[in-house]
Structure formats: structure tokens, C-alpha cells
Amino acid sequence: MALSEFDIIRRYFARGGPARTDVALGIGDDAALVRVPPGAELAVAVDTQVDGVHFPRDTDPEAVGYKALAVNLSDLAAMGAEPAWATLALTLPAADEAWLAGFARGFSGLADQYGVELVGGDTTRGPLAVTVSVYGLVPAGTALRRAGARPGDAVYVTGTPGDAAAGLRLLQSSLRSDAGLRARLVERLERPRPRVAEGLALRGVASAAIDISDGLTADLGHILEASGVGATLWVDRVPLSHAFRELLAANPDARSALGALALTGGDDYELCFTAPADRADAVSRALQPRDSGFTAVGVIDSEPGLRCVHDDGRPWQPPAHGYRHFG
Amino acid sequence: MALSEFDIIRRYFARGGPARTDVALGIGDDAALVRVPPGAELAVAVDTQVDGVHFPRDTDPEAVGYKALAVNLSDLAAMGAEPAWATLALTLPAADEAWLAGFARGFSGLADQYGVELVGGDTTRGPLAVTVSVYGLVPAGTALRRAGARPGDAVYVTGTPGDAAAGLRLLQSSLRSDAGLRARLVERLERPRPRVAEGLALRGVASAAIDISDGLTADLGHILEASGVGATLWVDRVPLSHAFRELLAANPDARSALGALALTGGDDYELCFTAPADRADAVSRALQPRDSGFTAVGVIDSEPGLRCVHDDGRPWQPPAHGYRHFG
Numbered sequence: 001m002a003l004s005e006f007d008i009i010r011r012y013f014a015r016g017g018p019a020r021t022d023v024a025l026g027i028g029d030d031a032a033l034v035r036v037p038p039g040a041e042l043a044v045a046v047d048t049q050v051d052g053v054h055f056p057r058d059t060d061p062e063a064v065g066y067k068a069l070a071v072n073l074s075d076l077a078a079m080g081a082e083p084a085w086a087t088l089a090l091t092l093p094a095a096d097e098a099w100l101a102g103f104a105r106g107f108s109g110l111a112d113q114y115g116v117e118l119v120g121g122d123t124t125r126g127p128l129a130v131t132v133s134v135y136g137l138v139p140a141g142t143a144l145r146r147a148g149a150r151p152g153d154a155v156y157v158t159g160t161p162g163d164a165a166a167g168l169r170l171l172q173s174s175l176r177s178d179a180g181l182r183a184r185l186v187e188r189l190e191r192p193r194p195r196v197a198e199g200l201a202l203r204g205v206a207s208a209a210i211d212i213s214d215g216l217t218a219d220l221g222h223i224l225e226a227s228g229v230g231a232t233l234w235v236d237r238v239p240l241s242h243a244f245r246e247l248l249a250a251n252p253d254a255r256s257a258l259g260a261l262a263l264t265g266g267d268d269y270e271l272c273f274t275a276p277a278d279r280a281d282a283v284s285r286a287l288q289p290r291d292s293g294f295t296a297v298g299v300i301d302s303e304p305g306l307r308c309v310h311d312d313g314r315p316w317q318p319p320a321h322g323y324r325h326f327g
Numbered sequence: 328m329a330l331s332e333f334d335i336i337r338r339y340f341a342r343g344g345p346a347r348t349d350v351a352l353g354i355g356d357d358a359a360l361v362r363v364p365p366g367a368e369l370a371v372a373v374d375t376q377v378d379g380v381h382f383p384r385d386t387d388p389e390a391v392g393y394k395a396l397a398v399n400l401s402d403l404a405a406m407g408a409e410p411a412w413a414t415l416a417l418t419l420p421a422a423d424e425a426w427l428a429g430f431a432r433g434f435s436g437l438a439d440q441y442g443v444e445l446v447g448g449d450t451t452r453g454p455l456a457v458t459v460s461v462y463g464l465v466p467a468g469t470a471l472r473r474a475g476a477r478p479g480d481a482v483y484v485t486g487t488p489g490d491a492a493a494g495l496r497l498l499q500s501s502l503r504s505d506a507g508l509r510a511r512l513v514e515r516l517e518r519p520r521p522r523v524a525e526g527l528a529l530r531g532v533a534s535a536a537i538d539i540s541d542g543l544t545a546d547l548g549h550i551l552e553a554s555g556v557g558a559t560l561w562v563d564r565v566p567l568s569h570a571f572r573e574l575l576a577a578n579p580d581a582r583s584a585l586g587a588l589a590l591t592g593g594d595d596y597e598l599c600f601t602a603p604a605d606r607a608d609a610v611s612r613a614l615q616p617r618d619s620g621f622t623a624v625g626v627i628d629s630e631p632g633l634r635c636v637h638d639d640g641r642p643w644q645p646p647a648h649g650y651r652h653f654g
Contacts, residue, residue, distance in 0.1 A: 043359070075545055226356070
């Protein structure tokens with residue numbers, strides 16, 4: 001495939017798409033050349049998605065292309081960086097034209113939405129895997145980091161975590177649902193919406209931020225570790241989507257295991273962030289115009305560790321062997 | 328492996344190595360933050376190496392780590408860009424500590440040599456593959472592109488192409504050689520030296536440049552295509568290393584097929600470049616202090632296509648079915 005790699009990239013990715021004035025040289029040379037404006041820092045993120053590991057085999061290639069870029073844009077969102085460019089390293093068992101066309105449709109459609117220009121890539125032969133790097137711009141010193149949470153800060157989450165994990169369980173198990181419900185939750189798994197506008201709006205407001213790829217408790221844990229603080233998470237306040245509540249109602253026997261997904265399920269790519277208590281109004285002003293929604297779900301304190309509690313004060317524990325409930 | 332990915336990256340890659348002042352935030356957040364100096368353009372290159380495709384299975388992991396970075400630094404060399412940062416996306420069947428330690432030794436050793444800081448990465452479970460992205464800096468407007476060759480320009484090559492391909496044939500066939508000869512040629516395959524200093528010295532001198540990954544004739548072809556010109560290549564002037572000549576002498580029956588590797592063998596990561604005829608002195612001044620050596624091997628002309636000729640004017644043709652001679 002070596003000799004035709006640029007042909008492949010060119011054919012499927014070089015037509016259409018935004019042509020940014022800050023790209024001095026795009027696809028087709030030994031390297032791309034881009035320009036970072038004075039006063040900006042460049043945010044760089046990279047993520048690999050492997051067939052059968054990050055997405056089930058035979059996933060719609062359009063969904064694979066979409067998500068490969070989406071998870072990276074989500075990293076930029078969590079930094080408060082404005083997406084600018086991307087590179088794509090695609091490893092494929094064979095040059096399957098139909099697969100490539102679908103993949104490119106998913107990837108390029110999302111790139112167009114966010115004004116991202118694909119500036120370089122590599123196509124190699126091998127087991128199916130996609131590595132995307134994204135590049136975003138942020139005024140120097142204003143990026144949202146994981147390390148800024150302070151005792152007393154409120155903990156927020158955008159959207160309704162758990163939907164993507166519920167969608168994955170629907171694909172993998174015999175949970176009861178109707179086709180419409182299934183489609184809505186699988187859509188959240190396959191087409192997460194990177195919270196880029198939310199991240200940009202939170203610059204100067206949030207004290208720390210991360211995107212939820214491993215689950216709310218795990219990713220909040222990363223903020224706590226980086227910031228050297230602890231937190232109390234009010235589990236009953238974590239917002240559930242209408243679809244998620246329908247799934248709970250339809251599967252009362254799996255209620256506890258399913259419900260835990262809102263706290264432990266990954267792949268939602270919502271943002272978890274913290275902000276000083278006296279910036280609650282600023283948080284509202286920043287996020288109310290956005291369509292994701294946002295909810296205060298906890299508070300940072302100085303005692304290390306994460307304490308998950310119900311509203312009545314009882315500690316919450318993840319259900320033992322939760323996966324057995326999805327048979 | 329998801330939860331431990333940063334542990335892996337941190338343990339093997341975050342100790343030691345250059346800490347650059349232009350890195351505002353390194354490994355461990357959602358994205359890295361780097362600073363590009365005013366007046367510079369950022370060169371971005373990405374390359375994937377797949378187990379069993381780009382390197383034989385059971386290749387020494389130190390060689391895999393070295394080469395994964397080297398081939399990317401070679402892309403920066405071909406742009407005349409100064410290496411600055413890298414990211415590493417590593418897909419592994421399992422977290423094999425000995426393999427990782429060797430890989431990191433090869434990668435980090437080369438990164439140290441070139442002052443490259445690893446600023447981010449992703450570690451995933453799956454078939455062994457390595458995707459490295461590198462970032463280099465170049466004063467705006469001075470990068471070496473493929474598209475600048477003009478009729479009358481001389482065509483040059485650094486070093487002695489063909490050695491890496493000869494090393495690969497030694498690994499894969501029953502060619503006659505002694506252990507020392509074999510080691511020297513396999514070293515050229517496994518540890519190509521990116522011609523970064525040469526690329527930097529050629530800024531303002533070369534009219535076009537590319538690194539030789541697919542073979543001299545193929546990569547010169549990319550320059551010709553991008554520049555809309557043709558060339559004559561004097562095949563007898565392409566310099567052969569002492570080791571390569573020894574291998575030819577030891578295998579007279581495979582002489583023609585072996586000799587062709589200097590023109591068609593990839594993986595050397597030498598530079599092929601062009602410069603106006605009246606800049607020959609500038610080329611000498613730029614490259615004589617470097618240890619690679621350089622040789623004028625052809626001339627650009629306006630007739631499209633590449634004409635490979637012997638010194639006596641006979642056209643050179645690649646031997647038919649060359650691979651059959653490596654039985």
C-alpha cells in the first residue's frame with residue numbers, strides 16, 4: 001500500500017472540507033506547515049481506536065470515522081482549546097473502497113462542523129486501527145487543566161453521563177428495550193458530541209476540567225489526583241437522560257447495575273469540571289446558551305479521595321460484579 | 328489497559344529526556360500545550376510502523392523504538408525543520424515490561440540526541456503498531472518543499488542509498504556475507520540516521536527536497552511530479568557504500584538485482600534534493616561539514632518523467648523479477 005498511500009488519503013479526504021488560511025502547506029509533502037497566531041498556545045492531543053477493542057467489529061465505518069475524530073475534539077474541549085487541524089494515521093487490512101468512503105464521510109462531516117482541516121496522514125497495511133491527532137489554539141495561560149481544583153469548588157458535569165455505556169450494554173446483552181430507545185442510546189455511544197463550545201465558554205470560569213472517557217468517578221479522580229484534593233460526589237444529583245430512565249424502567253432486575261453506569265460508564269465525552277463556589281453565576285452564563293445542559297454534582301474538599309454519597313448521607317458503593325446483571 | 332495508560336507512558340517515557348522551555352504542559356492532561364515562536368511555521372509529520380509490515384516480527388524492541396522516531400525526524404529533515412516535540416501512540420497486545428523498556432530506550436535515546444520532548448501519547452491494547460507524530464520549527468517561508476525543482480537544477484543525494492534494502496535482503500534470503508558485513512548493513516536498516524543537520528543546512532540552498540523512504544527513483548519521482556518537471560539520473564554516479572560493494576562482490580550471481588537496490592531500495596532515509604546549478608558551491612559549503620556525504624547524481628529538465636542512464640548513454644532498466652535473485 002506504500003506507493004498509493006497519498007492517493008488513498010487524497011481521494012477520500014482532500015476534496016472539500018475547510019481550507020484554513022493558517023495552513024501554509026497541507027497534505028502531500030513530507031510534513032504539513034501550519035501557523036500558530038502570536039499569543040496562542042498550541043494544544044496537541046492524540047488517540048488511537050482499535051477494531052474490536054474501542055469499537056465492536058463491523059461497526060458502521062461512518063461511525064468509526066466520526067468517533068475517531070470526536071474523541072480527540074473532546075480532549076481539546078476539555079482544554080478550552082479551539083480546534084484547528086488534524087492528522088490521520090489509518091491502518092487497514094486492505095484498501096476497501098466502500099469502508100474508506102464511509103469512514104471519510106463520518107470523519108470529514110465532523111471536521112467540517114468544527115472547521116478542522118486535515119493537514120496530513122499516513123495509510124498503512126495492517127490490522128484496522130485509527131490514530132488521530134488534533135491541534136487546537138488557546139490564548140496563552142488560559143487553557144483548562146486538570147490541576148486547578150481547590151477545596152470549596154463546585155463539581156459540575158455537562159449532559160447526562162451513562163448513556164453511551166448503556167448503549168454499549170444494549171449492543172452486547174439481552175436488555176429489554178424498543179428499537180427507538182436502542183437507537184437513541186447507541187447514537188450516544190457511536191456519535192458523542194464533543195463539548196467544544198462548552199469548553200471554550202468555560203475559559204476563565206472553570207478551575208479544572210476533563211472529558212469523561214473512563215467514567216465520571218474515574219475521570220473526576222484524575223482531576224483530584226492532579227489537583228491534590230478530594231471530593232464529595234452527590235450521586236443522586238447526577239442527571240439521567242430520558243432514554244436512560246426508560247431503560248431503567250424496562251429492566252428493573254438490572255436497575256442497580258445499570259444505574260451505576262451514570263457514575264462509572266465511559267465513552268460519553270461529556271465534560272466534568274470544577275469552579276469556585278462564587279463563580280456559579282459565571283458558570284450559568286457560560287453554559288446556559290449551550291445545548292448540553294450542566295449540573296452541579298459535588299464539591300471539592302481537602303481530604304484526599306472521592307466520597308460518593310446519596311442525598312440522605314448513605315455512602316454509595318458500585319454494585320459488585322455489575323456485569324453479571326447484563327446477561 | 329485504559330486506566331493504566333498514563334502509568335505506562337509515565338514509567339517508561341517521562342523520566343529523563345530534554346525538558347524544553349517551550350512546553351507549557353507535557354504528558355498527563357487531556358492535551359499538551361506547546362509554544363511556537365513568532366515568525367516560525369510548525370512542521371507536522373506522522374508515520375505508523377506496523378509489526379510484520381514495517382519491521383520483521385521479533386525485531387529488537389530498541390530498534391523498533393529508535394526507528395519509529397527516526398523515520399519521522401527524517402520527514403522534518405526533508406522540510407529543513409528543527410525537531411521540537413513528539414507524541415507517541417503505542418498499540419500493544421499486552422503490557423510487556425521488557426519489550427516496553429527496550430522500546431523506550433531506543434525511542435528516548437534518539438529523542439535526547441535531537442532535543443525532542445515527548446509531550447503526549449496514548450497506549451492501547453491491540454496488534455503491535457506504533458504511530459509517532461513529530462513537530463518541528465522552521466522560519467516562515469523557508470521550509471524545503473517537494474515542489475521547487477526547476478529545469479537545470481542539479482539532483483543530489485546524501486549518503487549511500489541502497490544499504491538498508493541490502494540489509495533487509497540479508498535478513499530475508501541466503502545472500503553470502505560475513506557477520507561483520509551483515510551487521511553493518513542491518514544497522515543501516517534498523518538505525519537510519521535522520522539527516523536533520525543536513526536539512527537545516529540546506530534551507531535557502533536547496534530548491535526541493537524529500538527523504539528516501541520508497542527508493543531513490545520513486546522519491547525523486549515525487550519531487551518531479553510536485554514540481555511539474557522531469558529529470559535525468561546518472562545511475563553510475565549513485566554512490567555505493569563500502570559494505571554494499573563488498574556484498575556485490577560476494578554475490579556475483581545477484582549483482583544486477585542487488586545493484587538495483589541503490590536506485591529502488593527504500594528505508595535509507597537519506598535526502599534527495601535539488602539545487603540550482605549556480606548554487607553548487609553553496610551546497611558544498613552547507614554539507615561538507617556534515618558526516619553524511621553528498622553526491623550530484625542527475626539534472627532536472629523540462630520533459631516530464633525520469634530517465635535513468637548509464638555514463639555511456641545507455642538507458643538503465645530495473646532488472647525484471649529482481650526478487651528472484653535473492654533466493
